Amino acid sequence: EPEVTQTPSHQVTQMGQEVILRCVPISNHLYFYWYRQILGQKVEFLVSFYNNEISEKSEIFDDQFSVERPDGSNFTLKIRSTKLEDSAMYFCASISLAAYNEQFFGPGTRLTVL
């Protein structure tokens, strides 16, 4: 069964460093998302992406964040200058336009900012 994959599974970084989190959505999916989940808190929407541009973004998704689809398979989330409060699980999700109420999530990347 096709699935969303994410790398790395765990990323440790120093405050102020840039990180790039990578996702490979399901191959025929065209809409992509990033969510985050701070430990013990709700899953929160960050951004949605379609046709090489941002479709929607939340208040969390400020100028420190950017997304990119650098090739036909990868979808990345970049945090330019990490803060302690960026420590969280980051989940990528994707949908096909044939079933766009069914967001399929990846296993997540745990980001730890020291």
Added chain:
Amino acid sequence: QKEVEQDPGPLSVPEGAIVSLNCTYSNSAFQYFMWYRQYSRKGPELLMYTYSSGNKEDGRFTAQVDKSSKYISLFIRDSQPSDSATYLCAMSPRNNAGNMLTFGGGTRLMVKP
């Protein structure tokens, strides 16, 4: 008032019990309702989604939506230890792609053998 609320639990039941998990919400614009299962430190796994009010059944799972009360439920029949996980409700207002999901905080379920 929080947009989507869930009792965090934990909810502990014996194997074979019927489980009822619930969410309330405040935004009447929500039209699509989903239930996800999340095991510890894993990604949410979609279980079911429903549109508007009514019931939907899939195997041991039944999702129920009452828009007039802004209340949704997930019932699990014949619960198994493997059902032990956190159950997240999520919802969105529009039937088009790009829609962000708004999640509840999750209810932790423990099914004891």
